[in-house]
Amino acid sequence: MTRVRSSTEESVIAGLHEVGRLLVNAVALFRGTSPSMVAADGRAVAIALMDEGGEIISISPPSALGSIAITGRTLVERSSDNLASEQVIITNDPYVGGTTIRDFVLVVSANLDSGLAYLILRFPTADVGGDLMGSINPRARDIWAEGVRISPSILRKGQTLDLGVLELILFNSRLPDLLRHDLISALAVLDDLASDLRDKGPPKEHNSWESWFSDVLTKGEARTETIIRSAKTEPTRSTRLVSHCCSEICDLPIVIATNRLDGILDIDFSGTAEAVEAPINATAATSVGAVALPLLGLLGDMPANGGLLRKVRVQLPEQSLVNAVRSVPTGWSPYSTAMSISDAIAEIAAGMDLLVVNHEPWTAPPRIRFNVRSCGDPNCYFGSASSHGNEASRYSRTW
């Protein structure tokens, strides 16, 4: 099919590819220098460029779009004053726009000449305290049994590292050397990326970064709306059941009702089960990430950006299984709840004859299960390797 596009849209997409390459290289640099097996996983590290409102302009890998969008916006809204003062903010707190306790996020102002922008980097850490080595506790009943939460804290002011904050983080990790290396590396990668962006300047045909940001989001929004409107059938409902053998929890419903109105895809999770004392509770970032993942096709051939999320509205009941806001554990949610959400969305989108992107968790479950005991269920992920069910093997990868 021949597509006729405006030159502006073409240049926007071209610009996204140019910036995207820088982000891909930054991710590769971080992964390549990390001593941690966890960070070396291809899916695990994500970097994004955000505008002043925290909307995603460009991101690598695309699978992280939804989750990083929530995280980024939350942190920008909360810490804009600190970020304006050239401070680097760090957090792993699932309840401040985060995902799970193992995911550390750094945000810094990009210091672009013509437009306020932020860079955000997320990477998983091997351990951040808690009851079990690896900070994944299949029997956790609250967040504190999983690990230590670092609220958005100032890791660096200007070029001066806050050694107190750094030590506070490292003290609470069983593998402080790995984490220290990754934190220092993350700072260096973000600095280099900001420098590369400044050197590059805004994409051609745009006088400023700000105008390019605006165009990206506008075009992304328009592209998404066009594809949503073009769907041949109306969206439907879906209910998925989530279980967690280690907590003896069975068949908790995730209820998804979708609606299409004025080019917006409305996804409502009302009726979903309440949050539970088991590590399968998803935060808003995890859930939106899971929703957005199979819907990346709504952008067509346009690289992932926040324009998509302007036309996909997600409603998450507070303190439900899909929007935990306090106390409950979240560590296993990317592999259970999130996957169920993505499966359901994919099914709904396929039913609408939309292009569905293949999906998998944005990070790998622990390869080495340390001393976590199986609960005895034959499909328990923490049983012996030979007893893995298909469900668990879906998440495993060949290392």
Place this chain on the structure above:
Amino acid sequence: MRTPTSSDMRPEVDFITMQVVREYLESVSEQMSTTLERAAMHPLFSEAHDFSTGVLFSDKSGVSLVARAQSIPVHIFAALLSVETLIESFKGDINDGDVIILNDPYRGGTHSADWTVMKPIQLTDGSYLYPSVRAHMGDFGGSVPGGYNPEAREIWQEGFRIPPIKLVERGEVRRDIQETILANTRIPHILAGDLMAMVGACDIGETRIRQLLGKYGDSAVVGSVSEALDYAERRFRAELANWPDGDYEGLAILDHDSAGSHDIEVRTKITVYDTSLLIDFEGSSAQTPGFVNSPLGNSASWAYTAICAAMPEDIPINSGVFRCVEINAPLGTVVNPVPPAPVMATTGRIGGEIGNSVMKALEKIIPAAVGNVAIGGSLCTTYGFDHRVNEFYVTIEYGNNLVSAGAAKGVDGWGGWPTPFCALVFNNIEMLEMQFPVLYHQYEYTTDTAPAGQWRGLPAFAMKREATCDDQYVNVLVVGVRNRTPGWLGGAAGTPNRIWLHWNSENERQLVESEANVELRAGDILASLKSGGGGWGNPLERDPQAVLDDVLDELYTLDVVANLFGVVIEPRTMELNLKATAELRAKRSSKTNRSPSSQDSLQLDRSWPTVRAADIEQAGLL
């Protein structure tokens, strides 16, 4: 670990000024304590007084404790190491208006529950004064609410670790640090208030100290502090000159560590040489997998506590005393573990054994001055969801780990806490019943359980506590079963401790060592019998009139006193029969050192409670 000596360059002050300044700093500590008690939120502060305040000093020669309020010695002595760690961490980057917080046991702490807040005040000669607070916090994350996790095998499983970090920087609160701290507790709404109360207490301390500095000048205050330390040192050395030189050994044993290790030994050898002491823990058990390892700060603290408890009371307690004491705690032993060994129980259990081990060595040097310093017992933290107010709660049940203040020469065991926890206060149980969903059916001394001695110990304490809501959980630990609270100079040892879960129900069981996260439903009763501190001296030398008073106070029955003390009381008249007493005593062996009741016969009254909470509520009385 060595304590510093005074600087030769300090300014001279007269004795009167020194005393005024010293007492002023003690008063500052008291004011800080009062502030904290009134301003903090958790009952651990306002009811139980589980905190300590003091003023420390540092100069080029080292760190010294200058003054402290009526406090918990185990807390405040260990603060010396906190300041040393602070100085090492910040390397001079300490400014006016900074407030530093830490809790890590391996960086100047004792166990993760005890948080230290300090506000350095720099003086003109480069030295510092530190108004300081150390307090036991209700919850700080970790696997188990309250932090006492008998299944912990490493420090990370116990809770949030805070290395020395500035909570307030040049007068501005670090909101990010504060929020991170509050993110790692299950009771942020309470801990936020407690934390700010601690900072406020330090602010009060700073204000008062600056007023002192303004009145007398930095030089005079430094001189007074130095002289106060020197004075205490002179006094204690004069006391030590009366102690016979030589080596003296002591031993105390902890039943278990909840992780499979049993009969954990703390061995002490005190060497008195000239006017100095060396306390050597060589030969103590290796560090254990369970949570009873004692970091160096805690070990030194307990050793100092035993020394201070045994020395004359008119010697001021400050680092001047500690200058005379050298401590050797071999690395890798239970008294100086290598990280990441768990340590949560250490302030009471193994800590108490350290104190008693030192005291047992002192028994051979200054027998008239010794007595029990250990809690010697059980532990219970309670947490859950209070359906009355729809809030999570966590607290320590003091009702089953107090009353171990044994006898000393000239005084019977007094109620409640021994020396190392002397600032702790019995909770008012009516207040506890309002604050937490519990109902106390029994909370009292028992009869025929006080360890005998010329001066008797304290009776065992019986507690029965009913859960009035579902969703209540306890973490419980019992020690002092095999290795009981010791007696002194021939006094009897305490009775074995016991805890029962689901008392007087079909699910009743007696606790063996420890359990975590035991669920108690509404109506379930937690029961305990907690040993009192041991007796002092030969029971056959106890004043018969005192024995009669004990009987009249229902501490003993007639048969028991005849058996233990050789005292005959006429049952019809309740008068002493001195002739029969003398005869009986003449017949009896002088080695009466057993507890009044055997373990088999010691039981709680099963007729209690007769009325449960549900019945009371139905009657409209709750």
